[in-house]
Amino acid sequence: MEKIVIKGGQTLNGTVKVEGAKNAVLPVIAATLMASRGKSTIENVPALADVNTMVDVLTHIDADVEAHKNRLEVNAENPLLTEAPLEYVTKMRASVLVLGPLLARFGHAKVAMPGGCAIGSRPIDLHLKGFEAMGAKVIVGNGYVEVFKDEPLVGAKVYLDMASVGATENIMMAAALAKGKTIIENAAKEPEIVDLANFLNKMGAKVVGAGTETIKIYGADELVGATHSIIPDRIEAGTFMVAAALTKGNVLVEGAELEHLRALVAKMEEMGVTIEEEANGLRVMGPDVLKPADIKTLPHPGFPTDMQSQIMTLMQQAQGTSVITETVFENRFMHVEEFRRMNAKMVIEGRSVIVEGPVQLQGAQVQATDLRAGAALVLAGLVSDGYTRVTELKHIDRGYVDFTDKLKALGADVERIIEDEMEFAVVDQVEQISSL
Numbered sequence: 001m002e003k004i005v006i007k008g009g010q011t012l013n014g015t016v017k018v019e020g021a022k023n024a025v026l027p028v029i030a031a032t033l034m035a036s037r038g039k040s041t042i043e044n045v046p047a048l049a050d051v052n053t054m055v056d057v058l059t060h061i062d063a064d065v066e067a068h069k070n071r072l073e074v075n076a077e078n079p080l081l082t083e084a085p086l087e088y089v090t091k092m093r094a095s096v097l098v099l100g101p102l103l104a105r106f107g108h109a110k111v112a113m114p115g116g117c118a119i120g121s122r123p124i125d126l127h128l129k130g131f132e133a134m135g136a137k138v139i140v141g142n143g144y145v146e147v148f149k150d151e152p153l154v155g156a157k158v159y160l161d162m163a164s165v166g167a168t169e170n171i172m173m174a175a176a177l178a179k180g181k182t183i184i185e186n187a188a189k190e191p192e193i194v195d196l197a198n199f200l201n202k203m204g205a206k207v208v209g210a211g212t213e214t215i216k217i218y219g220a221d222e223l224v225g226a227t228h229s230i231i232p233d234r235i236e237a238g239t240f241m242v243a244a245a246l247t248k249g250n251v252l253v254e255g256a257e258l259e260h261l262r263a264l265v266a267k268m269e270e271m272g273v274t275i276e277e278e279a280n281g282l283r284v285m286g287p288d289v290l291k292p293a294d295i296k297t298l299p300h301p302g303f304p305t306d307m308q309s310q311i312m313t314l315m316q317q318a319q320g321t322s323v324i325t326e327t328v329f330e331n332r333f334m335h336v337e338e339f340r341r342m343n344a345k346m347v348i349e350g351r352s353v354i355v356e357g358p359v360q361l362q363g364a365q366v367q368a369t370d371l372r373a374g375a376a377l378v379l380a381g382l383v384s385d386g387y388t389r390v391t392e393l394k395h396i397d398r399g400y401v402d403f404t405d406k407l408k409a410l411g412a413d414v415e416r417i418i419e420d421e422m423e424f425a426v427v428d429q430v431e432q433i434s435s436l
């Protein structure tokens with residue numbers, strides 16, 4: 001079984017460079033499908049499993065994709081298929097982001113209906129409500145969702161009951177080729193929405209107000225290929241910021257954008273961490289003593305749910321009781337059980353987790369239950385006694401490029417290995433005896 005093995009106790013120092021954002025590149029790749037003329041070139045593309053899945057979806061529907069190091073070239077000029085089967089959607093929910101582009105350009109799209117996942121049920125009703133408002137017909141059945149419209153989509157006013165990132169993106173893309181003006185109210189305001197809007201504008205659309213709660217999209221008759229460089233990944237940046245603080249280290253997170261990370265920076269500072277803005281990123285210095293904090297996850301600009309499990313590792317080392325409340329997803333606490341296996345003192349109460357600190361974590365074999373949970377368990381391993389083994393690395397590979405190598409370059413004692421379970425049982429016994 002493949003594992004990341006961490007021996008706790010090292011302080012992280014040095015510089016780590018942030019990749020392009022997973023949550024920005026996926027919708028941008030989907031948007032390339034709307035260019036009926038010219039090639040799109042996407043730069044600063046992170047080498048992630050999710051990017052490979054999105055490329056597989058595009059290739060499956062006959063788009064011509066050339067992948068270079070950190071650069072993708074997509075030519076979607078020829079007629080495309082309009083169906084993405086289950087195998088892609090089960091690997092990555094963001095596959096549903098091809099619905100808006102295919103519907104708008106070809107009048108039809110069919111995608112396997114995404115099921116729930118480790119962090120919640122995650123319906124797509126708001127995406128579909130937007131398409132319907134623009135005149136599309138939606139059919140859900142036999143595990144698929146199908147949307148179609150013979151005539152071009154018509155601009156509409158769409159109010160989102162929740163500021164959903166995916167729904168905002170899907171509707172924004174569909175509206176970019178609709179007749180007339182679409183207004184999205186209570187739109188998501190994440191930096192990745194702004195990045196997508198910038199790309200759509202380069203393709204010939206007119207999107208105004210991205211980054212605020214009202215986005216206006218003036219549809220174009222045709223979109224053309226464009227060149228675009230993806231924004232830095234604020235969640236990868238945040239993960240390394242927590243790693244630095246946790247190990248009392250001093251790390252420059254190159255590419256981290258303060259403007260995208262204000263809520264995290266505010267909370268880390270409240271906990272006693274020193275964060276300084278430098279010309280090319282954020283420098284993070286961990287204190288000797290961390291203070292507890294109360295945090296609530298919220299849509300941007302609130303505290304990001306994608307940093308919830310990582311900040312919990314910091315709370316476990318704080319002097320006192322912290323509370324973290326998850327309001328974005330209804331069930332994003334699977335990692336709590338795994339932390340407990342490492343001796344964490346935490347209790348789930350409804351949508352909150354009460355975290356008692358400071359606690360001396362103990363190395364154990366634990367499982368990445370989702371992408372960020374996996375990263376958080378690796379971080380916990382950095383300050384645990386003995387060896388921590390994190391399994392189910394497919395989750396981590398969805399969102400982190402060279403995670404182990406980057407931590408190692410900062411001084412962590414960490415390896416990615418393939419370990420036989422029988423062999424592990426023997427190693428485990430030796431480690432336990434030597435720690436007595």
Ligand SMILES: CC(=O)N[C@H]1[C@@H](OP(=O)(O)OP(=O)(O)OC[C@H]2O[C@@H](n3ccc(=O)[nH]c3=O)[C@H](O)[C@@H]2O)O[C@H](CO)[C@@H](O)[C@@H]1O
Pocket residue numbers: 022023024026093094120121122123124125126127128162163164165166167188299305306328329330
């Ligand atoms: C690829 C990508 O960008 N993923 C991010 C995106 O996911 P994603 O776009 O799936 O997240 P949403 O913002 O849509 O979801 C937020 C909440 O709205 C609910 N909802 C959403 C759509 C809908 O039609 N109906 C509905 O009820 C969801 O179940 C969830 O409780 O934003 C999340 C919230 O910041 C992040 O955690 C994910 O990393």
Ligand SMILES: C=C(OP(=O)(O)O)C(=O)O
Pocket residue numbers: 093094119306371372399
């Ligand atoms: C939840 C996440 O991603 P996705 O929406 O792709 O599952 C994440 O990036 O933490």
